[in-house]
Amino acid sequence: MGTAKPLTNRDVVRILREIAALLEIKGENRYRILAYQRAADAIEHLGRDLHALWQEGRLDEIPGVGEAIAAKIDELFRTGRLEYLERLEREYPRTLIELLDVPDLGPKRVRTLYEQLGITTLDELEQAARDGKLRTLPGFGAKTEAKILEGIQRLRRRSDRTLLGVALPRALDIVQTLREQVGSALVEIELAGSLRRRKATIGDMDIVAAAHDPDAVMEAFAALPQVAEVLWRGSTKTRVRLHTGDEVDLRVVAPERWGTALQYFTGSQAHNVRLREMALAQGLSLSEYSFKREDGSEILCAHEEEVYATLGLAWVPPELREDWGEIEAARMGTLPRLVTLNDIRGDLHMHTTASDGRLSLREMVEGARRRGYAYIAITDHSQSLGMVNGLDVERLRAQRAEIRALQVEYDDILILQGAEVEIKADGTLDYPDDVLAELDIVIASLHTALRQPREQITQRLLNAIRNPHVDIIGHPTGRLLLKRDGADLDMDAVLQAAAETGTVLEINASPERLDLDPVYVRQAIARGCLLAIDTDAHHTDDFANMQYGVWQARRGWAEARHILNTRSREAFEAWLASRRAS
């Protein structure tokens, strides 16, 4: 029994994926590989601490984790090691896994590279390609060699994912331009893939269209001004690289096949695999073109709803399509009624020029009124965050007078004075309790010392959650997408404490944060936590980010009733009063 800190869910997911990758290179049975990948997916979506689940002896409750994988997880938690993986690594070095990231290199070719040339790293691969050694291998040629060399350069340069907030406007711009160029010949066009599912980060962009003359659409697509390079071009599928570096796929189908095509290209892959398995059980083969009966005849679906209906399912909102229980819910008729942007009545987290915001108090209030909000909270930073001009107690009180004066001018919006109070490295809050008590609403957030050990940083957050003056925890984990992982928190404990105290957890709508993650949104709801979707606006332009927060809430299966700021002004004020009374 080691004394090292227990492995996190992420560690176990990484190990299971390593096993899957090495088994692929080894050429193992594909279903065994799939089993490891499915188990990794399930743990990624767990929302609970795997180690805690293991201690309770409940690993068998995880779908996709059977006897063999449970035994491996058990060994990992007991000993910190895994004999099976170590044996595998002696056969095929783990560095081979990074070679799989090179475009056009899959497990078969990686194995050939290793067995024939002894290549184990990117550097060695690059050298061999430069020396012209690759083209001599079976299944390789001069073209493949050149593509691999280019792929290595590209891999070293670019990060492989883009923020939804960056990718979505670019993709919508492509769609818009294409509409203008092709005109009425374009019957349908939609974003698909992870863009349509509104994942927080996007890999490649997928666009799907329906047209009677697919060639004309392909032609126009390849010729768009945004396109830098056509990567490949077929009769139904074209792939391009934009000047921005993004890779975009366009698929065009006949209008009568629009439903199956849109469904298929929206994914996720795991969701689609499940649907196809269901189809097979009914004697149907589902593809992006149609359902095929065993006699070869087809069922066409012009609309996505028909695809689901054919399988006996309710239509599933794209944000839920992750094989995360939505298929079962669609069968039972128990899909959630997801929150929408229309449900939002206010915004409880924003900054002004008093701290690091870019607009004045009045400008922010007027921006919120233009959005039709019934209430807002002004929540500038607290004193210890000097970098962003955090407010000391004196300035905080001066701001309150300003807010009260402004409130007199406007009766159509409730203006609360809050603060985004720093949870300091020592676990104390940045204002004393009596100052917190003067505020209308209090957000507590972590910004500093995010790398503290799990025990310590969890305790810090729990202190804040249990402080009776704290109403909301801002961006709970502190993650910055594609830049910085969140704090190593015991989320089981955090969600439990929030549920017990009624402290609200924020879904921060800033596209760089989108924190809580949907995995925890869902778990928070399951535990009875209340959530709020806030923009953390530093400018009225940021109010538009609310949509991103709503999408992530939807990905976490949130309904309007789970979100505090969907409540009417009266209901919201009643909630505030109850917080103050307790």
Add this chain to the structure above:
DNA sequence: GCCGTTTTCGGCCCGACTGTTTTCAGTCG
């Protein structure tokens, strides 16, 4: 390796495109 509204054994998604092929393997989504 997992799993069961046709199965505790025998299944486990489907198609496009490229390059190296002389009829197809590998990769990708």
